[in-house]
Structures are given as C-alpha cells and as structure tokens.
Amino acid sequence: MSDIFPYPKTVPLAHTPSRIEYLERLSKRWGGPEIYIKRDDDTSCLLSGNKVRKLEFFLADAQAQGADTLVTCGGIQSNHARATAIAAKRAGLDCHLILRGKEIQIPDGNYLLDLLVKSKITFVTKSQYLNRDQIFDKVEKELTQKGRRPYSIPEGGSNGLGALGYVKAMEEIRDQINETGLQFNAIVLAVGSGGTYTGLWIGKKFFHIKADIIGFNIAASADYFREKIFECAKELENLMKMNFFLTKEEIQMIDGYVGKGYGKSRPEEMALIKEVAQREGIILDPIYTGKAMVGLADQIKKGRFKKGQKVLFLHTGGIFGLFPYREWFKKNQKSEV
C-alpha cells in the first residue's frame, strides 16, 4: 500500500495540525506513563473539536451535490449539531437541526450558538429520536417541497465519509511522530458515536502506526461500539473501494466509565475535570473528554498504562457543553482534588 491516501475533496475548517503537548504535572502526579495531549479542542474557537475534521469532508460533498441546507441531529447540547450549524453558515448554507429534548427557556452552551446562527430546529422526544431516520426523511421532504436542496449528516457525523476526518488526523499524527521522535504506546479517546475511533483505526492500519488505539465508551457498552465502529469502517472501505483487512478483534474499547449514563455526571468526574484544569490549564467537558480522562487515570492506577510508556490523549473538544453544567459545578464545589 502506498502511504498516499486518496482523500476526496475537503473544505478547510479546522486550523491544523493541532499541537501535541506534554502534560508534565499530571504525568508526574499520576506516576504512570508520560501523558501527551493532542489539542483538537484548539483548532479554532467555534470550529474546534473532532466534529470539525469530519465536517470538512461533509461540506465538500454537500457543495458538490449543490446542497443549500445541512440537516443533522443530536442532543440539545450536541457539539456536532453546533459545529454543523456554524460550518453551514461559514459556507453560506442554512442548517436544520433535529434536536432531542425540549426547548429551553434560557438558551445556553451549544444550543445558544445554534440559535445565534439561526438554525431551524425541530425538537423531538427521546422515543421519536430512536426513529430519527423517519424524521430525517420528513425534514428532507419538507425542505425539498419548499425548493431547497438538503444534505443530511448522520448523528455525530459518524459514517464512512466523516471518519475520513480522522484518517487524515492520523496522517497528521504520523508526521508529528516523525518530526518529534515520540513513539506512543497508545492513543486514547472518548467514543460517542464511533466515527473518530474508526478514522484513527483505519489511519493506524494505512500509515503503519504502532500505537494501540483505545476507546472509552461514554454511553452504551463497549460491545455496542465494537459493532458500530466495525460497520462504520466497512462503510469507509466501500466508499474508498479499498480493503483494510478489518477484524473486530482489533477494536480496543475499555468499558466501565459511562458512570450514570450519557450526559450525566458524578462527583469524581467533576473532581478530575478540576484537577486537569488546575494542574494543566486544559479544559475537559463532562460528557466526553472528562469521562475518557477518568478512564485513563483509572487504567493508570490499575497498571494498564505504565511508567516508561507514552500515551497520547486525543482532546476532542466539547467546551460549550460545559457551561450548562454550572448548577452542577456549584453543587459539587467541594469535590476538590
């Protein structure tokens, strides 16, 4: 295999390469491996986080198809929905969001930004959201009847095309490894809909990266995500007409850090978000990266990652999802490290 990946066209959105930084104080404090962080939370303010790398591919595809409205879905505080809404406006398109939840009286976090850029919003209940394909169909039909040209992006931007964003990120990591000589034993990340993991996995295979790719599921179960990631990787193979000789056994997920469930936080997660903020000036979010960092810290304690190793934590962003947790922060003020 040549190491030139035949990416389809992209629209540049993220400021890349994102930096890789050493978390010196945290590494010393935790007494395990050297912990590095890839700052995908810092690829520009509004267009930061993992969703933006996926959107670079979606936006180019939408433009090639002559679309004028992006349609996507997520929870009311979805980072993906906000990034899509803003990316749409950057390209002069409209955005229609299908959001799970109820309209909130005082807009906040990602939802506030969705409104600021004037996204059209359809609220749905949890059970309606389970049948979101039907809702996508309905929204697409309505838009088409109005003479608009919709382009739909799945939840979390996790399909074969979106995953390419992290194949490309893996190529960037390969270049950074070559430049710095840093050899990572593992790259760890939060898994929410699976596309980011999929891209890194395919990238690891294509660019011959030695590091293990280890995901912490922040919802559902590791088994659920193994299936989902495998499916997404198969889609990527079909899209690219390539064969990556995939086996499910290669997908490394560590279960046990979902805590109280998707979007629900525990005091120990809050304590860790505070510890990382106070020691390193790195801000994690309660839904994704906070839980993944709890997973990393615990796995260091359990000896899964050891002194002498190097671990790269992929910071996938999510800062705007932090603000609606202000009440919870207040209640847990005493959960100091």
Ligand SMILES: Cc1ncc(COP(=O)(O)O)c(C=O)c1O
């Ligand atoms: C901040 C953040 N980190 C991680 C993830 C998980 O990425 P993926 O959906 O590709 O698994 C998401 C979205 O789900 C996210 O918004």
